[in-house]
Amino acid sequence: xxxxxxxxxVSVAPGQTARITCGGNNIGSKGxxxxxQKPGQAPLLVVYDNSDRPSGIPERxxxxxxxxxxxxxxxxxxxxxxxxxxxxxxxxxxxHVVFGGGTKLTVL
Amino acid sequence: EVQLAxxxxxxxxxxxxxxxxxxxxxxxxxxxxxxxxxxAPGKGLEWVAYINSRGTMVKYAESxxxxxxxxxxxxxxxVSLQMNSLRAEDTALYYCARExxxxxxxxxDYWGQGALVTVSS
Numbered sequence: 001x002x003x004x005x006x007x008x009x010v011s012v013a014p015g016q017t018a019r020i021t022c023g024g025n026n027i028g029s030k031g032x033x034x035x036x037q038k039p040g041q042a043p044l045l046v047v048y049d050n051s052d053r054p055s056g057i058p059e060r061x062x063x064x065x066x067x068x069x070x071x072x073x074x075x076x077x078x079x080x081x082x083x084x085x086x087x088x089x090x091x092x093x094x095x096h097v098v099f100g101g102g103t104k105l106t107v108l
Numbered sequence: 109e110v111q112l113a114x115x116x117x118x119x120x121x122x123x124x125x126x127x128x129x130x131x132x133x134x135x136x137x138x139x140x141x142x143x144x145x146x147x148a149p150g151k152g153l154e155w156v157a158y159i160n161s162r163g164t165m166v167k168y169a170e171s172x173x174x175x176x177x178x179x180x181x182x183x184x185x186x187v188s189l190q191m192n193s194l195r196a197e198d199t200a201l202y203y204c205a206r207e208x209x210x211x212x213x214x215x216x217d218y219w220g221q222g223a224l225v226t227v228s229s
Contacts, residue, residue, distance in 0.1 A: 001170075030213075031210070031211075031212075031213030031215075033213075033215040033216075035153075035216070037153075042203060042219040042220065042221055042222060043145075043153065043203070043216070043219055044219075045215060045216060045217050048208075048210065048213075048215040048217070049210045049211075049213055049215070052210070054217060084152075086152060086153050088153075088215065088216070090213060090214060095167060096155065096167065096169065096170075097143070097145075097155035097158070098155070099145075099152060099153040099154065099155065100152070101152050102152040102153070
């Protein structure tokens with residue numbers, strides 16, 4: 001089965017740039033989506049189809065997927081960005097949805 | 109405003125059954141595919157089941173195939189998850205999620221607040 005690998009944690013100081021990676025075999029050929037989940041809340045879509053942002057999501061959130069690693073980049077990080085972040089793809093070989101294990105972003 | 113509201117969670121016995129429902133509002137329900145996603149306590153997200161807009165195609169994660177059944181009632185704008193042969197590892201917060209699509213890629217643009225299912229004797 002298809003596996004998405006995320007680092008368990010990423011730490012960044014306020015105002016700096018956070019990069020959260022999502023690795024998978026030939027992931028560059030897939031559409032990658034990213035969700036933010038704060039404690040006690042449902043996940044929130046922040047990037048879809050590799051690099052598109054839903055309405056209402058700040059431009060500080062961006063995504064890329066050039067090869068074997070997709071990346072969610074959060075510029076000018078704020079305390080309110082502290083959350084768990086999950087990547088998501090659809091695996092055509094199994095016809096199943098796959099989530100990454102999640103990355104906890106800590107704002108120092 | 110798009111709203112998804114889950115109900116029906118609670119305590120289930122191992123080997124028993126529970127049924128979750130998700131009431132949808134604020135959008136044309138018949139135009140969207142729907143999914144259930146769960147999250148065990150302190151763990152990540154796990155996709156559970158999918159149903160297409162007409163209810164004619166369903167898909168399941170291997171962990172629930174043969175035990176869970178997803179269905180929808182387009183007249184009532186609702187989607188359900190019938191959970192049978194419950195196991196302790198089914199304990200989780202179950203989210204109902206709307207699926208949007210760009211080309212061939214689908215993503216979950218709206219989520220409910222979740223229904224807690226606890227399987228224990």
